[in-house]
Every structure is written in C-alpha cells, then in structure tokens.
Amino acid sequence: MADDGGLSRVQQRLTAIPIAIKEAVRGALAKSADEIVAAAKALVPVDQGALRDSIGWTWGDPPEGSFVIGSVGGGNELRITIYAGSEEAYYARWVEHGTLEHAAQPFFFPAYRLLKKRAANRVKRAVRKAIRENWGGR
Numbered sequence: 001m002a003d004d005g006g007l008s009r010v011q012q013r014l015t016a017i018p019i020a021i022k023e024a025v026r027g028a029l030a031k032s033a034d035e036i037v038a039a040a041k042a043l044v045p046v047d048q049g050a051l052r053d054s055i056g057w058t059w060g061d062p063p064e065g066s067f068v069i070g071s072v073g074g075g076n077e078l079r080i081t082i083y084a085g086s087e088e089a090y091y092a093r094w095v096e097h098g099t100l101e102h103a104a105q106p107f108f109f110p111a112y113r114l115l116k117k118r119a120a121n122r123v124k125r126a127v128r129k130a131i132r133e134n135w136g137g138r
Helices: 007-043 050-054 092-097 108-135
Strands: 056-059 067-072 080-084
Touching: 007 056, 007 080, 007 108, 050 080, 050 092, 067 092, 067 108, 080 108
Parallel strands: none
Antiparallel strands: 056 080, 067 080
C-alpha cells in the first residue's frame, strides 16, 4: 500500500468530528433543557399543579395542544422544544403573559433568561471538547 503522507488519517478524523459534535451537542442541549424546565416548574404559580406538571421538553415538535415556550436548534434531530400546557392546563400562555383581568405571572421567560448563557456556554464547551478528542489533541 502506498504511503499517503497521513492524508487518510486526517480524513478519518475530519469524518469523525461532525458525528462527535452532534452527539456532544445533543447531550448539552438535553441537560440545558432539563435545567430550564426545572427552573420554570419552580417559578410557575401552583394551584392544583396541572400547569406545573405540563411543563416539559422534547426533541422536535411539541405534543398536540401545548403552548410552545421556546425552541432551540435546527431540524427535528437537534431541535429541542420546551412547552407548557395540555388539555387540562390550556391556560399556560395566559399565566405567562397575563390577561385583561389578571396580571402576568411569568415562569418561562425568567427561567430562560437566567439559564440561556449557561446553556450556550455548555454547547460551546461540548463542541470544543468533541473536536479536541476527535482530532487527537487531549
């Protein structure tokens, strides 16, 4: 076999990096979504708990009938959607934004603002680590 000067090794590393980055970003996004959901659940006003229990996240599209609070990423594969509301807790947007008779009691946007920088930094660190580990520099 002819010596290619290490070109095949470089090509292997370059092929492995996007796969490693995708997995690292998935983990970082999931951990960040868990934190945002936990913070939103801690901030939401609780009467009987239906609204609190309806707050969650999923990859891709949210469950039918829920109020989409936020969505991060592209495509369904790396897109996390944070949502609140259900058939029972249909009033999520009214609690968050208020109505003419009731003042807003925001629970999502304060949680999101509190944790968005941490989430972005977590994703950046995960990407850098995946590149470093798959390029061979540890």
